[in-house]
Amino acid sequence: MLEEFTIPAVSEALRARVLAAIDAKTKPPGSLGRIETLALQLALAQGRAAPDASAALLLCAADHGLVAEGVSAWPSEVTLQMVLNFMAGGAAANVFARSVGASIRILDCGIASAPPDHPALSRAGIRAGARNALRQDALTADEVAAALDFGARAAVAEVEKGAGIVALGEMGIGNTSSGALLAHAVAGLPLDGLTGAGAGLDEAGVARKLKVLRAVAARRPGRLSPFDALRAFGGLEIAAMAGALIGASSARAAVLVDGYIATAAALVALEARPEAAAHVIFAHRSAEAGHDLMLDRLGAAPLLDLGLRLGEGSGALLALPLLKAAAAMLAEMATFESAGISGKEG
Ligand SMILES: O=C(O)c1ccc[n+]([C@@H]2O[C@H](COP(=O)([O-])O)[C@@H](O)[C@H]2O)c1
């Protein structure tokens, strides 16, 4: 998967240097807890002792033919309508991005009806939505490869424009179904534990969704490779996020993963490219059932637990100030020596 995007190995010399720099700051060793490990992770991911916390959110949007089977409380048109909202600056993602100083690039990875041109929009031009995965594979091999490549190149472009952190968020009615199916097929997690309300199904709706997902999974039973799972279950935005994770890692950025669907993309990408793990930070624990199963499988300790289940990168943007604080700690905090403070006794 994306072999041309090679991910540099973490420098052990840099690790020692950054750990020493953190311990030289005016605080008892370890007293900034997770902020210290975040600072180290940012530095190692970026390959520099003074990491950059400027962030770009890739907002990956696409549609899903499986919505025809009643797996979402919302119609597919809402994907495009929300993308128009992103363009107008009115969505939660826009509000939070403005409040934390992150940029947003909207990626039309395969929306059923194309949005109008906009300076913040890039188009994949692959296909207008994934096929109905109950009837046939959601994507062809060429479509998966193109979506991975589109995401990887979009991420590299953001790093080249100056982002040290690439945040991954999405918009796609029906995409919790793809997320559940991918986590089931790639990681062997149980489908019933992975199936939740998504954007607002009631109890009967969740039961219907689980029935559909079981039937979809039965069409492609057993464990699948990350690539084959994306073919079978889609979606284009999830493949693009998986590609973006690999692309951003290859370009020496940290990757900030949003909620349930972005984590499914990370599960797929890290199964294919485990060497990217050093770059990946999980922003929050979503309220969507099954997110904790994915996070546990990844050995991830998300930064926030706020009961969020929106998507669109909202949780990643809310976690960003913690990363900014970690980078600022490394860059700006005085050392015992510079501040003339006595060292610890004993
Ligand atoms: O990020 C999450 O944890 C999350 C959890 C549930 C739903 N969503 C959002 O809701 C949409 C998918 O929900 P659904 O029910 O249509 O599959 C999609 O646009 C996601 O951004 C997002």
Ligand SMILES: Cc1cc2nc[nH]c2cc1C
């Ligand atoms: C309104 C709405 C906004 C969203 N943002 C991300 N997923 C979403 C799903 C819905 C339904």
